[in-house]
Every structure is written in C-alpha cells, then in structure tokens.
Amino acid sequence: MSSLQHAAAATMTSRAADSSAPTPIIEMNDVSFQYPGAEGMALQEIRLTVQPGEFIAIAGTNGSGKSTLCKCLNGLIPNYYVGDLSGSIQVAGMDASNETVSSLSRKVTYVFQDFENQLVRPTVYDEACFAPLNYGYADYRQRGERALAMLGLEPLRDQWIWQLSGGQKHMTALAGALALDPDVIIVDEPVAQLDPYHAKLIYDKLAMLNKQYGKTIIVIEHHTEFIADYCDKVVLMDSGTIRWIKPVQEALSCVDELAALNILPPQVTLAVRNWEARRGQLAAATARQLYPITLAEAAVYFQKDMEAVDARQKGYQPQAALPSTEQAETISGRESQALSLFANPVPALAKASDAASPQELIRFANVSYGYKTITRALHPVIRDLNLSIYEGERIALVGNNGAGKSTLLKLISGIRRPNKGELTVCGRLTKRHSPEQLSEFVSFIYQHPEEMFIEDSVRKDVEFFPKARKKEGYSAFVDEVLERLRLTKLQDRDGRLLSGGQQRRATLAIGLAMRPTVMLLDEPTASLDASSRREMTAMLAELQDQVKATLIATHDMQLVAEWANRVIVMHNGRVLLDTDTRSLFRELHVLEQAGLIPPQITLLSDRLGLEPPCLSVDELQSRLTGAAFVDTAEQLPREEVITSGSH
Amino acid sequence: MEAIKQNLIDKLSVEQIKIELMRTAFGRQSTFLSRFDPRILIIWYSFFAIAPWFIHNKIILLGLLVPIIVLTLSSKVSPLVLIIMGVGLVSEISYILLGSLLFGGSLASFWPLMTLTLKILLISLASIAVFSSMDPEKLSDALLSLGMPAQFSFGVSYGYRMLPILIEEYHNIIHSFRLRGRSPQRKGIFGWRSLVYLAAISVRAFYPLILNTAKRTRTTVEALEVRGFTYSLVSPDAKKLKLAYLRIRPLDFVFLGCSLCYMIALAVAGQHFSL
Numbered sequence: 039m040s041s042l043q044h045a046a047a048a049t050m051t052s053r054a055a056d057s058s059a060p061t062p063i064i065e066m067n068d069v070s071f072q073y074p075g076a077e078g079m080a081l082q083e084i085r086l087t088v089q090p091g092e093f094i095a096i097a098g099t100n101g102s103g104k105s106t107l108c109k110c111l112n113g114l115i116p117n118y119y120v121g122d123l124s125g126s127i128q129v130a131g132m133d134a135s136n137e138t139v140s141s142l143s144r145k146v147t148y149v150f151q152d153f154e155n156q157l158v159r160p161t162v163y164d165e166a167c168f169a170p171l172n173y174g175y176a177d178y179r180q181r182g183e184r185a186l187a188m189l190g191l192e193p194l195r196d197q198w199i200w201q202l203s204g205g206q207k208h209m210t211a212l213a214g215a216l217a218l219d220p221d222v223i224i225v226d227e228p229v230a231q232l233d234p235y236h237a238k239l240i241y242d243k244l245a246m247l248n249k250q251y252g253k254t255i256i257v258i259e260h261h262t263e264f265i266a267d268y269c270d271k272v273v274l275m276d277s278g279t280i281r282w283i284k285p286v287q288e289a290l291s292c293v294d295e296l297a298a299l300n301i302l303p304p305q306v307t308l309a310v311r312n313w314e315a316r317r318g319q320l321a322a323a324t325a326r327q328l329y330p331i332t333l334a335e336a337a338v339y340f341q342k343d344m345e346a347v348d349a350r351q352k353g354y355q356p357q358a359a360l361p362s363t364e365q366a367e368t369i370s371g372r373e374s375q376a377l378s379l380f381a382n383p384v385p386a387l388a389k390a391s392d393a394a395s396p397q398e399l400i401r402f403a404n405v406s407y408g409y410k411t412i413t414r415a416l417h418p419v420i421r422d423l424n425l426s427i428y429e430g431e432r433i434a435l436v437g438n439n440g441a442g443k444s445t446l447l448k449l450i451s452g453i454r455r456p457n458k459g460e461l462t463v464c465g466r467l468t469k470r471h472s473p474e475q476l477s478e479f480v481s482f483i484y485q486h487p488e489e490m491f492i493e494d495s496v497r498k499d500v501e502f503f504p505k506a507r508k509k510e511g512y513s514a515f516v517d518e519v520l521e522r523l524r525l526t527k528l529q530d531r532d533g534r535l536l537s538g539g540q541q542r543r544a545t546l547a548i549g550l551a552m553r554p555t556v557m558l559l560d561e562p563t564a565s566l567d568a569s570s571r572r573e574m575t576a577m578l579a580e581l582q583d584q585v586k587a588t589l590i591a592t593h594d595m596q597l598v599a600e601w602a603n604r605v606i607v608m609h610n611g612r613v614l615l616d617t618d619t620r621s622l623f624r625e626l627h628v629l630e631q632a633g634l635i636p637p638q639i640t641l642l643s644d645r646l647g648l649e650p651p652c653l654s655v656d657e658l659q660s661r662l663t664g665a666a667f668v669d670t671a672e673q674l675p676r677e678e679v680i681t682s683g684s685h
Numbered sequence: 686m687e688a689i690k691q692n693l694i695d696k697l698s699v700e701q702i703k704i705e706l707m708r709t710a711f712g713r714q715s716t717f718l719s720r721f722d723p724r725i726l727i728i729w730y731s732f733f734a735i736a737p738w739f740i741h742n743k744i745i746l747l748g749l750l751v752p753i754i755v756l757t758l759s760s761k762v763s764p765l766v767l768i769i770m771g772v773g774l775v776s777e778i779s780y781i782l783l784g785s786l787l788f789g790g791s792l793a794s795f796w797p798l799m800t801l802t803l804k805i806l807l808i809s810l811a812s813i814a815v816f817s818s819m820d821p822e823k824l825s826d827a828l829l830s831l832g833m834p835a836q837f838s839f840g841v842s843y844g845y846r847m848l849p850i851l852i853e854e855y856h857n858i859i860h861s862f863r864l865r866g867r868s869p870q871r872k873g874i875f876g877w878r879s880l881v882y883l884a885a886i887s888v889r890a891f892y893p894l895i896l897n898t899a900k901r902t903r904t905t906v907e908a909l910e911v912r913g914f915t916y917s918l919v920s921p922d923a924k925k926l927k928l929a930y931l932r933i934r935p936l937d938f939v940f941l942g943c944s945l946c947y948m949i950a951l952a953v954a955g956q957h958f959s960l
Contacts, residue, residue: 118910140916148911155901156908160822160846172913174922198711200849214912409700412708453860473860474868482864488897489857492865492889506867534896552865 061131063221063254064088064111069125071106071115080106082278084125090221093248093255095265095286098275099299100537100567104258105151107275108224110134113142130221144173147215151226151258153208162186162194162202166213173218185217188251189243203439205236212243222254223247229261230565233593235438235633237261241268260568262290263304263638266331274299290331300569305638306336309655313343316663333638337645340662344646399556399587400427400450405459407449419445421611422459427556427587434598434619435591437608438633443591444485446608447558450589452476464555477503481554485561487541491533496525496544499533503552516551523547523577539570546577550584557585563594575601596637599623599653607632623651703852705765709817710848717759718818723827725937726815729944733811737804745955746803752947753807756814766813777802821845830928835918854897858890 069084081103088094096104109115116123117139127134130145150156159165167182175181186192189209202210208228215223229237245268247253259265265272265286272289274281276299293303293311307329330336402425408418419442427433435443448454450463452473461468464479484490493499500519504512520526523543528536533544542562549557563571578601581588592598598605598619605622607615615628623640643652652658718726740746785794822842829838869878909915917923
C-alpha cells in the first residue's frame with residue numbers, strides 16, 4: 039500500500055528541476071504530434087530538456103510514443119512523416135522547424151531497432167563512411183576510420199555485412215552513426231535484438247562515448263537492469279505523454295508504477311522490495327523512497343540488513359555470506375527446503391542410472407557437421423558430438439553465437455544432414471529421411487517468425503501440416519489450438535502483420551498443430567517485451583503435456599532458470615557442460631567462457647554466498663527469510679509481492 | 686544406393702548453388718581484368734556485347750573467341766557458371782542439329798545457325814569475364830560516373846548487399862514449406878512427382894520473400910533519409926567525392942589500344958580469308 043503512496047509522492051516531485059543549467063542540447067516545449075490519418079495523438083504536450091552529456095533512458099510500453107518522440111529530434115517528423123506537429127523543438131542550437139532532415143540528422147544520429155535494415159552498404163568500412171560521404175565531407179574516409187577505431191571495429195573493416203553476427207551488425211550501425219560526429223546518439227532498443235552479452239558490449243561502448251567523448255546518449259529501453267547500470271535519468275512515457283522524468287534510482291524505485299506499465303524493475307530491486315514487504319517493514323521503513331537498483335548496491339543492502347537482523351534476533355543464524363562450519367548445516371537445511379519448493383523436478387542426470395529409464399528419443403553418435411564457406415573451405419560447426427535426449431526433458435541449449443545451437447536444431451529437424459556420424463530421431467536416421475518425413479515427429483520453430491509464415495493468414499499457416507496430410511477432423515483440432523493460444527480472433531490476419539508477441543504465439547500454434555513428439559525452438563523469447571516474454575515462458579511451461587521433449591536454443595538465462603530441467607552449454611560445436619539449471623549457475627567460469635550472463639538474482643545470491651545459487655526472486659526471498667519469517671509472509675496480501683516473471 | 690542418390694542430390698543442392706553464387710559475387714579475387722578502370726571495362730564490354738551481331742565473318746568471330754576464352758579463364762569463373770553455360774551450349778547445338786536433320790534440312794541450314802550460336806557464346810563469355818572480374822561496387826560507381834541516375838547505381842550496390850540475405854531467407858522459407866508439407870508418396874518415373882513438388886515450393890516461396898522484403902524496407906528508407914542519401918542525390922559534392930578514386934591510368938589505354946590493334950588485325954585477316 040504505502041509503496042504506492044511513495045510512488046505517487048515521487049510522481050509529484052517528478053519533473054527534475056534542471057532548467058537552471060546552461061544551454062540544453064535538446065529542448066522540447068509543448069510538442070504534440072498526430073500521424074496523418076491516425077485517430078489519437080501520438081505525442082501530447084511533450085516537455086523535455088536534455089543537457090549535453092546526459093545518458094537518458096526513455097521507457098514505456100509499446101505504442102507509448104517513444105520512437106515518435108525520437109523521430110522529432112532528427113527531423114523525420116515532420117519532414118518525412120508529414121503530420122500535425124505543434125510546439126517548439128530546439129536541437130543543438132537549431133530550431134527544428136526551420137531545419138531539414140539532413141541538417142538535423144548530422145547532429146542527432148539514430149540507430150534503429152531493426153538495425154540490420156539500416157545497413158545498406160556491402161562492407162563494414164563502406165557502411166561507416168556512407169553518411170559522411172553523402173553529406174559531402176571531404177574527410178569521409180577518416181571519419182569512417184575514426185568511428186571504427188572508437189568502437190574497436192578495425193579488425194572487421196573489410197568484412198561483408200552479411201558475414202557479421204547480430205552484435206557486430208549493431209556495432210557497425212553505431213559506427214555509421216558515429217562517423218557524423220553527432221552531438222546526440224539515439225539507440226532504439228538495443229537489448230531487444232541482441233543477447234545480453236552483446237547488449238552489454240553495446241552499452242559499454244555507449245557509456246564510453248558518453249564519458250570519453252561527451253556524447254549525449256538517449257536509449258529507448260525497457261530492460262531496467264541495463265537502465266540501472268548505465269543511465270542517469272529515466273523518461274517514462276505513457277500513451278503519448280511524458281509521465282515523469284526522474285533520476286534513475288528514484289525512477290526504478292517506483293516498482294509498482296513500472297510494473298503496472300509492464301516494465302519490470304531490476305530483479306535485485308524487486309528482491310529488496312519484496313523482502314521489505316514480506317518482513318512487514320514497509321510501513322516501518324518510514325517513507326523509504328529509494329531501493330538499491332544495481333547488483334552491487336543490493337549486495338551491500340542485504341549484507342547490512344542481515345547483520346542487523348542477526349543482531350536483533352540473537353540465536354538465529356545469519357543467512358548471508360561468510361559461511362562457517364556452523365552455518366553450513368543451517369544453509370544446507372534450508373537448501374533442501376528451498377529445493378523441494380522451487381527446484382525443477384528430477385534433474386536430468388538421474389536418468390542414466392535409473393533402471394526404468396525413459397525412452398531415448400534422439401541420439402547423436404559422433405556427429406559432425408560443417409558448411410562450406412565462399413573460399414570452399416569447410417567450416418566446422420558441430421564437432422564429433424555424442425548426445426542423447428530422453429522423454430520428459432526440457433532442454434535449454436545455451437552458448438555464444440556460433441557455438442552451434444541453431445545448427446544442432448536444424449540437424450534434428452532434418453534440414454541439415456550430418457557430414458559424419460549418425461543422428462537418429464525417433465528411431466529414424468535423419469540421413470535417410472526427408473524433412474517432410476521427419477516432420478511427423480519433430481516440429482521446429484524458427485527464430486524469425488516471418489520465415490514461418492508461408493500462407494496469407496494465421497489459420498492457413500496453422501492448418502498447413504494437418505491439411506497436407508489430410509488428417510481427419512483437422513479443422514476442429516486447429517480451432518482448438520488457435521483457441522488455446524488465444525489466436526482465434528487473429529486467425530484471418532496475415533502473420534507478418536502481427537505484433538512480436540502474437541507472431542511468437544502463432545509460430546507456437548503452427549508447431550503444436552503438427553502434434554510433434556519433439557519440439558525445437560530457436561530463441562523463442564528473443565526481441566519480445568517483458569509481458570510477451572512472461573507470457574511465452576508460461577506457454578512453454580505448458581508444452582510439456584503436449585510433447586515428449588522440448589529443446590530450446592536461447593540466450594535468455596531467466597527462461598533457462600525458470601523452465602529447463604537440463605541445460606547443455608555449447609562452445610565451438612562441442613558440449614561444454616551438460617547439467618541441470620542449479621549446477622549450471624554454480625559454474626560461473628563456464629558461463630563466462632560461453633559468453634553467458636546469469637540472471638541478476640543468481641549473481642546476487644552468489645555474492646551473498648548462498649550455495650547453491652538462487653534461480654528466482656521468490657526463491658531468494660524464501661531462502662533468506664528462512665523459517666523465522668514464514669508467518670509474516672503468510673499474512674501478507676498476495677498482490678503485495680510482485681513476482682519476477684521473465685525479463 | 687538410396688544414400689548415394691541422396692548424397693548426389695545434396696551435392697547439387699540449393700546450398701551448393703548458394704555457395705557458388707556467393708563465391709562469384711563476393712570472392713574478391715584479383716584477376717587480369719579487375720586491374721582496369723571499371724568505366725574502361727564497361728566501354729570495352731559494350732563493344733563485345735554489340736559488335737558480334739554485326740559481324741558475319743566467321744574468321745573474325747573465331748578470332749574474337751580466342752582472347753575472350755583466355756580472359757574468361759583468367760577471371761577464375763565459378764565452375765558452376767561454366768557448367769551451366771556448357772550444358773546450354775551442347776543442348777542448343779544438338780537441338781539445332783536434330784531439328785535441321787529431322788525436318789529435311791541438311792548441314793547447309795545447320796551452319797548459319799551455328800554462327801548464331803557462336804555469337805551468343807562470344808557475348809556470354811565476355812559478360813562472364815567482365816562481370817565476374819568487376820566487383821559490383823565498382824560497377825555501380827562506374828555507372829554513376831557514366832551519368833546513370835544515383836538511384837540506379839545505388840540499387841546495384843544495395844542489391845549486392847542484400848543478395849546473400851535474400852538467398853538465406855529464401856532458403857529458410859523453402860525449408861518452412863518442407864518442414865510442414867508432405868512430399869509425394871510415390872516419386873513417379875524419374876521422380877517427376879518429387880520434382881514437381883519441389884518446383885512448386887520453389888515458386889511459392891517467393892511470395893513470403895517478397896512480402897517480408899517489402900516489410901523490412903520501411904526502416905531502410907527511413908535510414909537512407911537520415912543518413913543523407915536523399916541529400917546526396919541533390920548535392921554534387923557527394924558524387925564528386927564518391928567517384929574521386931576512379932582514375933583512368935596509362936595501363937587502361939594500353940589495354941584499349943591492344944584490343945583495338947587486335948580488332949584491326951582481325952578485320953584485315955577477315956578480308957583475306959574466309960570460312
């Protein structure tokens with residue numbers, strides 16, 4: 039309750055009073071905009087002042103006007119999108135209404151959300167030089183070179199764009215923007231299309247540009263863990279208006295308000311907030327407005343808090359860090375309790391020794407696969423792999439880009455065939471069977487939904503498989519699948535025109551309509567916003583009744599933590615580690631080697647010395663609370679505790 | 686047996702064709718022709734693309750064929766391209782031969798048709814030699830420099846950038862059909878049913894490809910706007926800067942001169958001998 043009041047109070051004091059500072063780089067006054075033909079206003083009375091050298095996050099739900107706001111700054115609005123624009127916009131000392139796209143976008147550069155489509159030149163170097171060349175800067179080559187050097191991209195200078203990984207493409211797009219030597223760099227949702235590891239690299243570069251070169255950085259972002267680590271200020275947008283502008287810690291402490299807008303606060307902030315709520319300290323904490331928002335802050339907070347609790351409750355063992363021989367017992371006792379409550383059932387490793395072992399569905403026997411590069415050399419992707427997959431497994435395949443995860447899925451689906459070794463899928467050698475024959479057992483959901491929409495409506499796509507096989511009564515079954523995935527209303531729409539979350543649901547429906555034994559999914563939660571991601575995670579959890587085994591290739595460590603019962607870490611085409619989730623997060627060095635970043639909560643529990651590390655906010659909560667606080671927890675109204683979900 | 690057949694099909698697979706295509710486009714090899722200025726090459730090529738139609742002397746045509754074959758070989762052209770050409774040539778010659786014999790003609794009607802084949806061969810080899818030596822970027826710049834609209838020359842180089850991505854996506858869409866479709870149970874004689882099935886898929890896969898491409902160009906067009914492409918269309922500076930690297934050097938004149946001398950020699954020879 040009272041936290042809501044805090045949020046409200048914070049809102050009142052919102053608009054940061056920094057108008058006293060000298061010439062702002064961006065000043066928007068009462069800006070409103072309406073797209074031609076649109077009913078509502080896209081922007082309403084926007085008032086925003088940005089000082090040079092700030093690092094700002096614009097957060098908000100889809101359609102809240104974040105991108106529209108940014109497009110006002112580089113002149114795309116109203117020069118390219120002609121609509122009704124009112125109010126005044128000052129950018130880098132220019133009055134935007136008198137300027138063109140070309141004069142504004144030299145000062146304010148933009149990295150698009152689907153940055154791949156912003157790259158128009160064949161090589162990295164050409165791409166970096168493109169904008170300065172167009173604007174007729176005689177030193178365009180030096181500008182390009184300098185931008186590449188600033189981002190450490192020299193080694194990629196002569197690479198073809200199509201050879202780059204997602205992270206490298208994003209860097210290249212950034213270099214292309216940087217080459218104009220802009221004052222302001224706007225980056226639209228960098229985390230959405232990248233895995234966390236590469237997103238962090240991008241943010242590190244942005245921070246460097248901000249600190250070392252004094253660039254003003256604006257990111258459109260709803261991944262609060264990144265906001266907490268990098269940004270100074272948060273602009274929260276809601277249906278075309280700015281709800282508030284706050285310094286980052288104050289902003290992210292508005293846990294309930296953000297959650298109401300489907301923006302999940304950092305896991306550590308949630309943990310602290312729920313921790314205080316559960317201990318009934320919320321009221322007592324006398325108008326606490328600021329929560330810790332970064333890992334380091336949260337670790338300090340919990341350590342201090344533990345000591346305080348410890349002092350107050352003599353006789354009760356401290357839960358945090360510094361394990362001594364005495365504490366070891368307590369912790370392990372609590373561990374078993376936590377495991378029974380929260381851990382995934384039956385670690386996969388048990389099956390080997392089990393006498394009545396479950397059915398083996400897939401077996402890789404010395405499988406190698408590689409493809410030819412344009413120099414005709416064989417590029418190995420999978421190296422001499424031995425692996426078995428059994429009924430009842432929910433496998434997360436993790437590893438950095440190029441580790442061979444997607445290829446492994448393609449091999450199982452039959453659209454790639456091993457160069458060496460034998461791969462058996464549901465009793466069939468993939469070598470001898472066509473993808474059409476294997477599709478009776480396996481359904482493969484691509485990373486890019488658009489490549490799965492081969493018909494002009496969702497329904498036709500979903501019924502493609504049963505219809506081609508003339509399955510009896512398929513129509514009713516398709517109805518059922520559509521209903522289950524809440525697609526009934528969307529069934530006549532073209533899949534390409536749906537939102538990201540809807541597209542994922544549609545591809546899942548396509549897969550389910552095949553009634554597969556094994557389901558393969560490639561990055562099912564990539565580029566989804568927080569709520570769609572949570573929804574997807576829930577749906578994946580339901581899958582286990584429909585199929586015998588599921589394999590997901592993913593970078594989403596929260597999904598791994600909450601969904602998988604077996605984790606295979608791949609590196610350079612080999613299995614680096616094959617284990618369950620809990621042991622996975624114990625092996626921090628293996629994760630590092632594979633370029634993976636564990637969920638924040640796992641890192642926090644590691645810092646607090648909890649062994650084994652926790653997988654979710656709730657689990658940390660209960661492990662920290664221990665038996666002593668169970669009673670208070672039960673008395674707490676359910677709504678008070680916001681669960682972490684997938685993020 | 687089945688496995689061997691499958692293996693053979695794999696060798697001639699989309700994957701293989703893809704690699705060869707990419708190799709032709711992105712191989713970045715330095716060849717004899719790639720040393721010359723692209724504009725000179727375009728002028729040189731346009732002669733070889735047009736002149737053979739007006740030359741009827743077989744001595745001259747055969748005389749032209751010799752250096753063109755040498756140039757083609759020096760251009761390290763992908764074997765796939767040559768094989769496709771070879772198959773086309775052999776089948777054309779054989780159907781002309783068959784046709785003229787079946788319909789009561791004789792070798793008398795065969796000869797003039799062979800001249801046509803020779804001309805086509807000449808032109809295609811010249812195209813292969815020139816275009817596989819010239820990287821599309823240079824081609825695009827040369828076109829711009831020769832006065833083509835900037836949109837057109839940009840289109841060439843953008844196509845070059847997009848080609849691999851489109852091929853990849855096309856391939857994935859085909860897989861999408863195969864992962865959900867059902868191949869014919871009986872393959873038919875020479876597997877004609879399977880062939881029809883695959884051919885139908887390869888045509889149908891174009892529709893999603895086109896729609897997806899249309900969708901993605903939205904960002905591209907905005908990006909071109911903010912990255913100054915539209916600005917460069919009206920600013921002469923950009924064009925000048927972009928083309929500043931193109932230089933016609935003495936070597937280019939030597940190349941043109943040699944070609945001219947050879948042509949004159951051929952023409953003289955053609956006057957004295959005939960076939």
